[in-house]
Amino acid sequence: MRKIPFGPTYEEMLNPGSVDSKTRNKALAAIENELDPINLFNITWKDENDQVRKIVLDKKLTGVDCNIIVLTGKDFPSGSHKVGPAYSTLIEGCVDQTIIPGEHTILGPSTGNFGIGVAYICNLMGYEAIVIMPDNMSKERYQRIERYGAKLDLTPGTESDVILTLERTFKLKEDPKNRSLAQFELLPNYRFHRHVTGNSAIEAVKGIGNSRIACFCSAPGSAGTLGAGDQIKKAFPEAKVAALEPYECSTLMNGGRGQHRIEGIGDKMCTLIHNILNTDFIALIKDDDCVKGLKIIHDGPGILSEAGVSPVEIDKMKELFGVSSICNIIGAIKMAKYLRLGPDDNVVTVATDGYDRYDSVIRNLEKRYLETEDFVLRRWFNDVFRKNGVEDIADYRSSEQKDKLFKQKEKDWLKFGYSQAYLDSMKDMRFWDHEYEKIFAYDQEIVRLREDK
Numbered sequence: 105m106r107k108i109p110f111g112p113t114y115e116e117m118l119n120p121g122s123v124d125s126k127t128r129n130k131a132l133a134a135i136e137n138e139l140d141p142i143n144l145f146n147i148t149w150k151d152e153n154d155q156v157r158k159i160v161l162d163k164k165l166t167g168v169d170c171n172i173i174v175l176t177g178k179d180f181p182s183g184s185h186k187v188g189p190a191y192s193t194l195i196e197g198c199v200d201q202t203i204i205p206g207e208h209t210i211l212g213p214s215t216g217n218f219g220i221g222v223a224y225i226c227n228l229m230g231y232e233a234i235v236i237m238p239d240n241m242s243k244e245r246y247q248r249i250e251r252y253g254a255k256l257d258l259t260p261g262t263e264s265d266v267i268l269t270l271e272r273t274f275k276l277k278e279d280p281k282n283r284s285l286a287q288f289e290l291l292p293n294y295r296f297h298r299h300v301t302g303n304s305a306i307e308a309v310k311g312i313g314n315s316r317i318a319c320f321c322s323a324p325g326s327a328g329t330l331g332a333g334d335q336i337k338k339a340f341p342e343a344k345v346a347a348l349e350p351y352e353c354s355t356l357m358n359g360g361r362g363q364h365r366i367e368g369i370g371d372k373m374c375t376l377i378h379n380i381l382n383t384d385f386i387a388l389i390k391d392d393d394c395v396k397g398l399k400i401i402h403d404g405p406g407i408l409s410e411a412g413v414s415p416v417e418i419d420k421m422k423e424l425f426g427v428s429s430i431c432n433i434i435g436a437i438k439m440a441k442y443l444r445l446g447p448d449d450n451v452v453t454v455a456t457d458g459y460d461r462y463d464s465v466i467r468n469l470e471k472r473y474l475e476t477e478d479f480v481l482r483r484w485f486n487d488v489f490r491k492n493g494v495e496d497i498a499d500y501r502s503s504e505q506k507d508k509l510f511k512q513k514e515k516d517w518l519k520f521g522y523s524q525a526y527l528d529s530m531k532d533m534r535f536w537d538h539e540y541e542k543i544f545a546y547d548q549e550i551v552r553l554r555e556d557k
């Protein structure tokens with residue numbers, strides 16, 4: 105009988121408490137030993153007590169009345185939630201028999217964290233992996249990928265850096281041995297975030313404010329995380345979804361293709377798996393605000409304390425965020441102001457990864473600015489967290505604005521062989537609901553096949 109690598113279902117990633125207790129306890133005990141394959145059962149937003157890992161930001165930091173809740177991704181195996189889409193894509197391939205251990209090499213096109221996730225799960229599940237990524241990402245990313253035993257195939261970091269990784273992957277796919285975990289185009293990424301992240305977000309706000317979600321913000325790379333918004337809207341139809349882009353080269357809002365400093369987002373395309381129907385707003389965030397914000401959170405406890413942030417919160421936040429997390433937090437603050445949210449309202453966002461892969465980015469900031477004394481950090485604190493307002497936010501709910509995004513998607517994907525009819529089918533919410541519902545059949549098959557001895 106055919107077997108697949110032993111790993112969780114979508115439902116078990118959402119509710120690890122539903123995993124049989126022997127496997128769950130073994131997984132929790134193996135956290136320190138990250139290359140033990142049982143860690144696949146630690147791919148979840150939940151901690152050992154089945155609570156969503158999150159932080160409700162101190163209002164002395166955000167300066168807004170509403171509650172901003174950040175789901176924290178750094179405790180996922182491999183250090184970011186991107187391991188979830190990587191695993192989901194691989195396990196669906198195993199179920200579909202398109203990816204066979206020992207026969208296929210896995211390709212992971214990425215700006216880093218997805219590549220780290222691919223390298224990691226391939227190590228655990230016994231596949232060779234090649235990560236294709238631009239050569240201008242933080243050095244901590246390359247080190248991790250190599251530590252997990254994957255090969256690196258670097259493309260030039262230029263104006264169209266992610267497109268180059270896609271073109272390179274397209275070329276490598278000509279070898280029948282290679283299979284791509286194509287995060288920008290394959291729907292397991294959407295399924296993971298809609299089911300696992302979306303329902304975790306819904307759980308995370310219970311008991312906070314009105315226990316509903318007024319707005320969900322996420323800066324898209326692949327736009328997988330934005331898929332959580334679809335599930336959030338099913339639970340809270342009034343919820344708004346905001347996509348955040350780098351101000352320096354916004355692609356969705358302005359067709360921009362330039363460089364920016366928020367690693368992992370702003371990948372210069374409208375990804376195939378981006379459900380445009382559910383993007384209500386686009387907000388632009390200045391890239392250096394995110395790097396400066398991270399410097400303050402990590403190295404400016406005195407400045408945070410002066411502003412009234414509690415010592416416990418200062419300590420809790422220190423390692424929790426990366427650069428794109430600060431982008432998401434700034435976006436949440438801007439949207440709270442734009443939507444005029446009050447103390448009963450909740451804005452939810454995510455911290456994709458933590459500080460551990462950004463030390464070199466902060467050292468670079470210090471080199472660029474020369475002065476990072478307290479008086480400079482104090483000014484940055486105000487500029488980044490307090491003065492960011494409602495500028496650079498556009499409403500994308502009208503059909504004209506949606507059409508603009510559909511056109512961008514066509515420009516980006518017709519050239520990779522997707523048909524106009526397929527792209528058109530994505531203009532109907534039934535496409536997304538149908539894709540989402542496949543989760544239940546995949547879960548049944550994962551259980552059946554992993555239990556075949």
Ligand SMILES: Cc1ncc(COP(=O)(O)O)c(C=O)c1O
Binds near residue numbers: 217326
């Ligand atoms: C650090 C970081 N932030 C944000 C994102 C964007 O997440 P998504 O691809 O789900 O849109 C990524 C994606 O790789 C990332 O690595």
